[in-house]
Structure formats: structure tokens, C-alpha cells
Amino acid sequence: MQLETFNLTKRFGAFTALDGVSLTVRPGSVQALLGENGAGKSTLVKCIVGYYRADDGAVMVDGREREIHSPAAARDLGIGMVYQHFTVVPGMTVAENLLLARGHLKALIDWKAARAELDAFMASAPFRLDPDATPLDLSAGEKQKLEILKQLFLRPKLLILDEPTSVLTPREADEVLCALRERAHAGDCSIVLITHKFREVTAYADDVSVLRRGQLVASMPVAQSTPQQLAAAMVGEARGAVKTLQREPRAEGEARLGIHALQVRGDRGEPAVRRLDLVVRAGEIVGVAGVSGNGQRELMEALSGQRAREGGEVRVDGQPFHATRRENRVLKVRGLPEEPLRNACVGELSVAHNIALRSFDEAPASRWGWMRWRAVRRRAQALIGDYGVKTQGPGAAIRSLSGGNVQRAVLARELSDDARLLLVSNPVFGLDFAAVAEIHARLTAARNAGAAVLLVSEDLDELLMLADRIVVMSEGRIVHETDAAQAERQVLGSFMGGRAHAAQEAA
Numbered sequence: 001m002q003l004e005t006f007n008l009t010k011r012f013g014a015f016t017a018l019d020g021v022s023l024t025v026r027p028g029s030v031q032a033l034l035g036e037n038g039a040g041k042s043t044l045v046k047c048i049v050g051y052y053r054a055d056d057g058a059v060m061v062d063g064r065e066r067e068i069h070s071p072a073a074a075r076d077l078g079i080g081m082v083y084q085h086f087t088v089v090p091g092m093t094v095a096e097n098l099l100l101a102r103g104h105l106k107a108l109i110d111w112k113a114a115r116a117e118l119d120a121f122m123a124s125a126p127f128r129l130d131p132d133a134t135p136l137d138l139s140a141g142e143k144q145k146l147e148i149l150k151q152l153f154l155r156p157k158l159l160i161l162d163e164p165t166s167v168l169t170p171r172e173a174d175e176v177l178c179a180l181r182e183r184a185h186a187g188d189c190s191i192v193l194i195t196h197k198f199r200e201v202t203a204y205a206d207d208v209s210v211l212r213r214g215q216l217v218a219s220m221p222v223a224q225s226t227p228q229q230l231a232a233a234m235v236g237e238a239r240g241a242v243k244t245l246q247r248e249p250r251a252e253g254e255a256r257l258g259i260h261a262l263q264v265r266g267d268r269g270e271p272a273v274r275r276l277d278l279v280v281r282a283g284e285i286v287g288v289a290g291v292s293g294n295g296q297r298e299l300m301e302a303l304s305g306q307r308a309r310e311g312g313e314v315r316v317d318g319q320p321f322h323a324t325r326r327e328n329r330v331l332k333v334r335g336l337p338e339e340p341l342r343n344a345c346v347g348e349l350s351v352a353h354n355i356a357l358r359s360f361d362e363a364p365a366s367r368w369g370w371m372r373w374r375a376v377r378r379r380a381q382a383l384i385g386d387y388g389v390k391t392q393g394p395g396a397a398i399r400s401l402s403g404g405n406v407q408r409a410v411l412a413r414e415l416s417d418d419a420r421l422l423l424v425s426n427p428v429f430g431l432d433f434a435a436v437a438e439i440h441a442r443l444t445a446a447r448n449a450g451a452a453v454l455l456v457s458e459d460l461d462e463l464l465m466l467a468d469r470i471v472v473m474s475e476g477r478i479v480h481e482t483d484a485a486q487a488e489r490q491v492l493g494s495f496m497g498g499r500a501h502a503a504q505e506a507a
């Protein structure tokens, strides 16, 4: 399918998020779409699939102008979209989610026939998932694969993916993108791929386009571009250098977080964390490496009080720790969970309120039980400026922010008041390259200032760069530990791969 947009424009109130964008996606090609957080990438593709109604301009499919009023209308034209945020139904199985993707369920499903069709689809699918698992059992990476399978099941002629790889390991990303490119080049469908990773553009895209502040500022074959050139197009000329890491040598600090024989169950009641021991000291970043789904999420949830602990003990500064609001405040424990919009924000509330969530009952936000909204707003305004959160103002609903800017707002809140212990999961998912450098610098600064940081990441490069020590988690246990300076990627990879290899051989 050939897709063209002509002069596409979208305003939110007085703000122009998309400004006269004319873009062509060639049939059978992979088109990458780059741009800073808030540049308008999601808005553009949401206009194409009828999720938003453009204020001006047109969408042409195979040369014919089409009015696409809704995602369902787009689907009928053969246009599918994998959204930046998950849309899977948590309570339903993988199989049910796939069938549901068609939108119009018959009142009576012939389960046997449907199951046979699904099995056939799964057999030809580029990656496998257990049809009977529910999304609750799935890691972020697996959920993302389910989102993609849902769309492929509909046999689209154009598939748009909004940052599909931000929750995938590099290996999973390669697997997914390789499969998608194959489909495109076979002529089955055209692909639009939104990403922040130049590596993926270079390796998998045919054409690349760059958005900046709602305008299309570059569009060319990948072969004629360089990452430097693309980066420059993204940020424009007038921009200072990005922050760099300043790691200070550290002295061995006191144990701040002590985990002893911790046991945690997964959503299905299976053991997810198995008698895990770990100490994180003041002034160090301990990186937890591992393939997603090996207990990292359950570990972090148990530490931050979002999941019951089955056994064992957690101490902070030597005191038993249960992550109550009071303990978090007194001990200055802060964190960034996965999917912050869902797990760390109230979407309907404003950016200012969300930034105040941690401290709304303390001075200066509150005095004698009264909220002092002026103080809340002032503080929010300062943090928005300091962390470069792109928002129409502190009063805008946090849900209206672009994905990367939600992340920044949460980080602004969590890092702002001298955290002593930071529990962080995949902190730069979905951030543009400048923001990644900035967040890394801020985490390093927290460490330099003496904070203990537990950093879960599926990105080995990130761990190798940031961590002082790296542990590898596999099947709920720590199977390897090493000083980051001495760590060897291959060795880490082989410990990480333990389970993945076994699963592949079984398949």
C-alpha cells in the first residue's frame, strides 16, 4: 500500500502539534519516523488512523483521498497500528486478545475453528507466545509482542508501530524488526516505524523522516543519511551540548538496601523471586541485567510495596522496610516503575498535581492540612523547566503529554528531593537521545551524591555504562555478579540467555 499525507495539520487548542506534514510511504517499504519527545510523531500517526481528526490536510491511500474517521475505518482499509501504550485486555488470554483484535466478535464463537485458525497463525508468526497466558503473566516485552501479533493477525497492508522496541531487549527488537522488514520487502505490507534508536533505522528502514516541533524537516532514503545528520535534524541548530556523565570515584558506602532470602510470587502464583540476596550500598549503582520475565518486575514491585512478599526480609538503613508512604518519606526511597503513566501517575490529574503526589502533605505544599496550590504550582513550574518537560502548562492533564514527557515528569518528581535509595526500572524507555543522556547524567549525579541506586534494565549498554556492579537475574535468582568495569558482555549474555536458550531449543 502506498500512503501519503498532504499538509496534515493538528491543533490542540492554541497549540499546533502537527504543522502541514506531507509524507510518502512507498509500497513494500519500511519508513522510519524520528523526532524528539513531543515532536508530534504519535500525533501524526494517530491522525492517519483516525484516532484524531486532523484540522487540515488529507490522507491518500494508493493515490485516492480517504476520509478515515476512526481506527475501525482504518482497519477496514487495511491500516493497523500498534500504539505506544499497551491496549491488551489484561483479564483475557493471548488467544482471546487476538480474536478481539478483529473488533466485531460474533455472539457465538466456534472455539474449535477459531483455535485451529489461531494455531495456524501462531505457527507462521514471527515469534511465539503461549495462547493461554493472560497479559498479567507477560513481561513488558511479551505484551509488546502480543500487540504486534494482534495487528499481524488482521493481515494489514500498512502497519504503523509507535515505538514498538522501547520495551524490547536488543535481541527481541532484532527478531521483531527483522520479521517486519521481511514482510514489507515481500510486498505484503508497508511499515511505518517510530523509534528513537538510530541503530534500528540504519539496520531496518528503507526511508527515514524526521519531525521537529510538528514539522517535517527531513525525508530521505536511509542509505543517503548518517546518524549525525539525523540527530542534527531532530534537535535543530540552536541547541547546546547534551549533558555528559561525570562519574566520581566512590568509596565503599554503608549498606543502604539489604535484601535477604526474598521470595515473591508472580501473578499466577508461581515463584517469581526465589530466595534472593542482594545488598546495595550508598553511592553505588547496582544494575540488574536479565531477559524480561525472569522476576525483575516482581522484585521491583515487592520492594516498592506493590506486591506481597512471600518470605525473606528487606531492610533499608538496617530497619525492616515495607515501603509504606511514611517509610518512603522518612528514608527517602524513590522510584521509577515500568509504564509510568499507569503505575506512577494519575492520568486525569494535571502535571502539577502529579509532580506533587509524593509531597502533597508536607510543607511547603501543605500547612496544617491545607493545600497551598500556589506553592504546588510554583514547584511544578520550576521542575518542568529544570527537567525540560514539554507541556502546555502545569495545569495540563498529564495524560496529554507525549510518552517521553510523562517519563520526564515522573523523574522530575522522584529525583528532585535528594533520594537516598532509588528503585528504577528501565528509566529511558521511549526517551529521545538527548533525554537519555540527561536522565543518565541525573542518575549518576544521584549516585555521586551518595544515593544507593538499584537499576533494572534490559539494555546491557545502559548497565555497562551506568552501573558500578552488575548482577544477572535468571528464573528469579541472581546467577552471576561482577564488577561493571570488569564485566564482559559475552559472559553476561550467556548468563542472561540461560532460560531463553532452553526455551528456544524446546520450541
Ligand SMILES: Nc1ncnc2c1ncn2[C@@H]1O[C@H](COP(=O)(O)OP(=O)(O)OP(=O)(O)O)[C@@H](O)[C@H]1O
Residues within 6 Å of the ligand: 012, 017, 035, 036, 037, 038, 039, 040, 041, 042, 043, 044, 084, 390, 391, 392, 400, 401, 402, 403, 404, 405, 430, 432
Ligand atoms: N490530546 C492532547 N491534548 C493536548 N496536547 C496534546 C495531546 N496529544 C499530544 N499533545 C501535545 O502534542 C505534542 C506532540 O505530542 P506527541 O505525542 O505527538 O509527541 P511524540 O513525538 O510522539 O513524542 P514521544 O517521543 O515522547 O512519544 C506534545 O507537546 C503533546 O503535549
Ligand SMILES: [Mg+2]
Residues within 6 Å of the ligand: 041, 042, 043, 084, 162, 402, 403, 404
Ligand atoms: Mg509518541
